[in-house]
Amino acid sequence: LENGTGVATTNTGTQISINEALKMAEGTHPVIAVLDGDGMPLYLQRSRRTANRAQRLALIARDKGCTRPGCEQPASMCAAHHVNDWAKGGPTDINNLTLACDHCHALINDGPDGWKTVVMGKDSPHRGRTGWIAPKSVDPTGTPRVNDRHHVGQSIATAIDSSCRKWRSRAA
Numbered sequence: 319l320e321n322g323t324g325v326a327t328t329n330t331g332t333q334i335s336i337n338e339a340l341k342m343a344e345g346t347h348p349v350i351a352v353l354d355g356d357g358m359p360l361y362l363q364r365s366r367r368t369a370n371r372a373q374r375l376a377l378i379a380r381d382k383g384c385t386r387p388g389c390e391q392p393a394s395m396c397a398a399h400h401v402n403d404w405a406k407g408g409p410t411d412i413n414n415l416t417l418a419c420d421h422c423h424a425l426i427n428d429g430p431d432g433w434k435t436v437v438m439g440k441d442s443p444h445r446g447r448t449g450w451i452a453p454k455s456v457d458p459t460g461t462p463r464v465n466d467r468h469h470v471g472q473s474i475a476t477a478i479d480s481s482c483r484k485w486r487s488r489a490a
């Protein structure tokens with residue numbers, strides 16, 4: 319930001335220069351999203367069914383778009399979805415919310431053809447992100463999967479890190 323270099327990603331997924339982003343931001347109230355080392359928002363709010371403004375901004379920063387594997391819909395086309403259903407007691411908490419476009423959101427149900435969502439556990443390389451479990455007709459293993467379409471940089475960094483570890487362990 320200080321050097322006016324690099325790119326910013328808008329909520330439609332468009333990449334623009336930092337200078338363009340600063341021009342667009344003139345006259346607005348900037349919000350800083352604080353994320354931990356895994357890209358998880360630290361600032362949480364709860365108490366009502368619909369996500370509040372801070373939660374929506376945190377979801378845009380964290381998820382960047384629809385979280386169903388393979389879906390390319392940007393954040394601007396998504397609503398906040400309760401990973402653990404609100405009707406079943408799921409809280410409106412940032413770690414229980416995720417972005418889902420209308421099409422993908424409509425696929426979630428308890429029927430045999432319904433998709434399910436879960437928060438990826440501590441042992442997962444995608445800890446804290448939303449895993450989608452396809453119906454048995456699509457994936458008989460029932461393995462929760464994340465959407466990497468909006469996290470390409472993160473995937474590349476993970477692959478490089480993994481390759482470096484393998485190389486180091488061979489060299490040792």
Ligand SMILES: [Zn+2]
Nearest residue numbers: 384389419422
């Ligand atoms: Zn979607």
